Amino acid sequence: xxxxxxxxxxxxxxxxxxxxxxxxxxxxxxxxxxxxxxxxxxxxxxxxxxxxxxxxxxxxxxxxxxxxxxxxxxxxxxxxxxxxxxxxxxxxxxxxxxxxxxxxxxxxxxxxxxxxxxxxxxxxxxxxxxxxxxxxxxxxxxxxxxxxxxxxxxxxxxxxxxxxxxxxxxxxxxxxxxxxxxxxxxxxxxxxxxxxxxxxx
Numbered sequence: 656x657x658x659x660x661x662x663x664x665x666x667x668x669x670x671x672x673x674x675x676x677x678x679x680x681x682x683x684x685x686x687x688x689x690x691x692x693x694x695x696x697x698x699x700x701x702x703x704x705x706x707x708x709x710x711x712x713x714x715x716x717x718x719x720x721x722x723x724x725x726x727x728x729x730x731x732x733x734x735x736x737x738x739x740x741x742x743x744x745x746x747x748x749x750x751x752x753x754x755x756x757x758x759x760x761x762x763x764x765x766x767x768x769x770x771x772x773x774x775x776x777x778x779x780x781x782x783x784x785x786x787x788x789x790x791x792x793x794x795x796x797x798x799x800x801x802x803x804x805x806x807x808x809x810x811x812x813x814x815x816x817x818x819x820x821x822x823x824x825x826x827x828x829x830x831x832x833x834x835x836x837x838x839x840x841x842x843x844x845x846x847x848x849x850x851x852x853x854x855x856x
Contacts (some may be wrong), residue, residue, distance in 0.1 A: 656825065657825050659762070659826070659827040661757060661828075661829075662830045664767065664797075666768060666833070668781070669766065669784065671782075672778070674743075675745055676698070678736060678740050682736050683714060686732060688719060689714075694714070707769055712771055726768060733792055740781035765789060767800070768790070769837070770793075771791075788819065795836055796840050797830070797832065798839050810825060826845060829844045830846060830848050832849075833851045835850065
């Protein structure tokens, strides 16, 4: 049993999603000739409808349509994307400071990010955060996900993937996210929600 566990979002909270997207599109244009405008337009249309754009899935669809081996093509693109991103600062302002404070004070935390697993983990790797405990979820309303961890005694049974331990429980959660939809369904007790706003949104 621990007192408090910190849940951190990735996109627009820790990682600079727009900068990561730009680097990926540059790599794709250089390696395949697909113009960034094609991907940007699809991304904006998807986001207008409230969705989270899965770039990996979309790009693989383009490869399939062109009669290419989408998995092999994506693996090449992903490798170059991660390599080129890792020499840049892909974190949001103050994200590094937040992570350092949590680590220095030995405050347990993990990343919970919404989206396709392949694309989310590519961004985590590109940002240098792949080694951090993380959970990729297809539940947009993360409040419902956190509610599912709640036990009869009002503590939270944390997923092993976030803690590396079996059946670790927390009395309280601190939940940091930038998307208001993420807070839908959030428990009203023993949890502190913090809505962060990215500088690039």
